[in-house]
Amino acid sequence: MSKNVEMNTRPAPDQVLVDIADYVCDYQIDSHEAYNTARNCLMDTLGCGLLALRFPECTKLLGPLVEGTIVPHGARVPGTQFRLDPVKAAWDIGCIIRWLDYNDTWLAAEWGHPSDNLGAILAVADFLSQQNIAAGKAPLTMHDVLTAMIKAHEIQGVIALENSFNRVGLCHVLLVRVASTAVATKMLGGSREQIIDALSQAWIDGSSLRTYRHSPNAGPRKSWAAGDATSRAVRLADLTLRGEIGYPSALTAPTWGFYDVSFNGKPLKFTRAYESYVMENILFKISFPAEFHSQTAAEAAVKLHPQVKNRLNDIEKIVIHTHESAIRIISKVGPLNNPADRDHCLQYMTAVPLAFGNLVAENYEDDFHASNPIIDQLREKMEIHENPTYTKEYLEPRKRSIANAVQVYFKDGNCTDKVEIDYPVGHRRRREEGIPLLEDKFRANLATRFPAKRCAEIFALCKDQKKLEQTPVNEFMDLLVI
8 A cells, every 4th residue: 555645544532532421421410519519609600790791891792793683592691681592692601701700710730710611501501491491391400500510610620630731822711612512512412422523623623822811912802712612612512413523533633633733742631530529629719800829819918908008108029929820820010901911910919909908800990000000019019939839739639729928028127927828718628718708799799780689589599509400491591681
């Protein structure tokens, strides 16, 4: 046989695709903690989306692509009157969830926000439920939604444990597309083989670059990138169910597969099977709408505020000890050009609570920044140092700390205490302290969009695990329409 031809034998599907499909189809979740955490995650994620609707730069992106489009049985976008096809609904839901950088976080070799997948899950579940009712069938329940959330969290998070996409310049929203594709295809009635096919399409799409997350190009695309990814997942699921074939060696194909093209020729590594570990250990952003590596720095700054608030002009330097990931992602000097630039700057997210005692979404806006020059003055006095112990314990499976320490030195030679915080309030180790605060956050976010009676009704339902799980998805979504 000539050496100049290739053997055109279609291979068996890549094991990565098979393992995800088997998990989505066959794994039975029996963890009460996972379902309880998923319920809290649902509340928190929806609340983040509702709060984002206060920001015109977000809302201008929402709604049908063609004004006046009518979609029978269309999926609803919480907090709005939009009824959209499930692809655009997933985009909109994903966009509002992520806009303020306030939803959950997963930190490992790769970072990300697994609740981004709720864009696809809610859109598909609402659309299917309305279709089923119209056909005389039973709608999906919120138990189905929570199950899909747990599985999407697990897929995204387990892949992220040992595989760093950021180190090869790729954005973590790739994993949103992969996880959402798997669960959306299953929800839409796809078989194991169709899930494998759809997943191959998700990997073949590759990944966006991280350019828009980093200096000097940080910008608002990072606030809608996950919505774009979860929307694309619904589209790929739909295409597959319409008969589009898959590409079995999407990752491993020599020269043309994901590994060779985008991952320096290295295969993905796995250290644990897919179960419910990620949802059980998810990190909630409870205190601050800020990139998660800065959460404990902001918390430390709040604690220091009473000691420094009347002496801001007397500060000589501010020393922050942090971990390597924070330095690589969010430590920056120089001008900050937009809100997305500011909410990914460790120095900015520490300076604001030092000066004002808190950090809220409005603190990133242009007007606030321009009217408070003290923020940049404090940034210029900051020194950033890596603490090797913080870096080590950040990656330890039994710890997964996100530590920061802040200390302020004055011109007269005095200094504050060094405030060190290993775990943010949204960490699993602080669940007992954190969940009441998460519920307060949800109630406050509900109140930005709904009257008091509706807020109370939604909150009471979300607090009741059994009643929530039994609620039809379409009835739950009815409560979220304004």
